[in-house]
Amino acid sequence: MQVLVYGAGQLAQMMYLAGAPLGIEVWAVDVSDKTVVHPVSKKLSDMSLTQAIDAANVLTVEFEHVPEELLEEADRTGKLYPSVDAILVGADRVREKKLLTSLNIPNCPHKIVTHVDQLDECVELLGESLIIKASRDGYDGYGQWRLKSKSGLDDIKQQLAGLDLRAVPLVVEQCIAFDRELSIIGARNQDGDIRIYPLAQNCHHEGQLHVTIAPAPRMSDALQEKANKIFHDLANGLHYTGVLAVELFQVGNDLLVNEIAPRVHNSGHWTLHGADTDQFDNHLRAVLGLALGSTRPLGVSAMVNIIGCSSFSRDLLSLPGCHMHWYGKSVREKRKMGHINVLAESTLALGSTLEKLTQFLPMAHFPVLQSEAEKL
Ligand code: ATP
Ligand code: MG
Ligand code: MG
Numbered sequence: 052m053q054v055l056v057y058g059a060g061q062l063a064q065m066m067y068l069a070g071a072p073l074g075i076e077v078w079a080v081d082v083s084d085k086t087v088v089h090p091v092s093k094k095l096s097d098m099s100l101t102q103a104i105d106a107a108n109v110l111t112v113e114f115e116h117v118p119e120e121l122l123e124e125a126d127r128t129g130k131l132y133p134s135v136d137a138i139l140v141g142a143d144r145v146r147e148k149k150l151l152t153s154l155n156i157p158n159c160p161h162k163i164v165t166h167v168d169q170l171d172e173c174v175e176l177l178g179e180s181l182i183i184k185a186s187r188d189g190y191d192g193y194g195q196w197r198l199k200s201k202s203g204l205d206d207i208k209q210q211l212a213g214l215d216l217r218a219v220p221l222v223v224e225q226c227i228a229f230d231r232e233l234s235i236i237g238a239r240n241q242d243g244d245i246r247i248y249p250l251a252q253n254c255h256h257e258g259q260l261h262v263t264i265a266p267a268p269r270m271s272d273a274l275q276e277k278a279n280k281i282f283h284d285l286a287n288g289l290h291y292t293g294v295l296a297v298e299l300f301q302v303g304n305d306l307l308v309n310e311i312a313p314r315v316h317n318s319g320h321w322t323l324h325g326a327d328t329d330q331f332d333n334h335l336r337a338v339l340g341l342a343l344g345s346t347r348p349l350g351v352s353a354m355v356n357i358i359g360c361s362s363f364s365r366d367l368l369s370l371p372g373c374h375m376h377w378y379g380k381s382v383r384e385k386r387k388m389g390h391i392n393v394l395a396e397s398t399l400a401l402g403s404t405l406e407k408l409t410q411f412l413p414m415a416h417f418p419v420l421q422s423e424a425e426k427l
Pocket of ligand 3: 310
């Protein structure tokens with residue numbers, strides 16, 4: 052069986068690695084030049100894109116920002132999972148908000164803005180503390196502007212002046228004072244079977260995910276049930292096939308959806324070592340029409356992103372339950388270079404291993420690790 056992934060980054064690489072033992076051959080499309088490459092070595096394949104599409108049983112994506120003409124070409128083959136509609140919901144915050152409203156799923160109070168002058172009205176309606184998001188092409192906090200008080204409005208208007216907001220509107224959200232960030236990840240296959248991983252707790256710094264703990268500590272059954280319902284409503288509402296990730300804010304006993312990612316997700320990397328079946332394996336199973344695997348956690352996991360650095364001792368691998376995954380990219384500031392997974396038997400044991408991990412790492416690049424370890 053062959054699967055062709057649009058996008059040739061680390062997520063395609065991890066799909067490749069999950070596919071090998073199942074006898075599934077995974078190829079990747081570099082969407083910037085439409086070449087077909089090996090997902091790990093990035094070496095050019097002999098296949099043209101057309102030949103790779105023909106050879107594949109299934110086409111899928113590793114990220115939502117695939118140029119639309121490529122998605123439409125893929126969709127015409129009838130082999131694209133998830134569907135182009137589901138991918139575009141993840142790629143376009145306006146579509147995303149409309150879907151959430153139509154399915155009655157709680158999300159952040161927001162307004163859609165097509166002219167900077169509408170920002171004054173947003174302040175009246177939503178308050179002075181706002182997060183202004185470009186509706187397309189944002190990730191890791193890029194394409195966002197934060198308003199802290201009314202006095203900053205003119206400055207932000209100037210920064211936005213060059214954008215064509217009629218073509219790409221802004222989504223202006225109330226800044227939520229959440230208790231914590233969570234995500235719910237699961238898979239739905241072509242038969243409509245659903246398997247959901249336990250809620251994960253995510254710690255962001257400057258708009259970027261740094262640490263995930265899963266299952267999320269101190270989680271009530273009621274909140275897990277609420278998250279499961281949100282997942283079911285979205286996955287069934289979209290007739291979704293594949294792994295779907297939903298980012299959430301916990302506010303008291305309520306959950307608000309922040310955004311939807313129609314793909315495997317960074318906050319699901321802990322499943323590589325911490326769950327019965329990892330998210331990449333389950334994604335391949337889902338899109339190929341195979342039975343889904345158990346999402347049961349094997350203990351308590353932490354996933355620590357390695358961001359913007361590569362020079363540190365690999366001796367960290369001596370720590371119990373510690374694994375590393377390197378993406379093989381050149382170093383850039385704020386770039387996700389790899390991640391470390393730690394699996395432990397208890398929250399306490401996990402905290403202790405994470406404390407030890409800090410001794411192996413250049414801590415300037417891990418601004419939240421120490422405090423997250425101490426909280427466990
Ligand atoms: P990703 O890499 O997850 O796709 P993104 O660039 O699409 O990120 P968001 O997930 O929308 O951006 O926002 C990034 C982070 O900014 C969130 O995880 C959260 O920490 C913070 N944030 C976003 N929206 C809000 C909000 N309405 N209120 C408070 N914090 C927010
Ligand atoms: Mg996003
Ligand atoms: Mg996000």
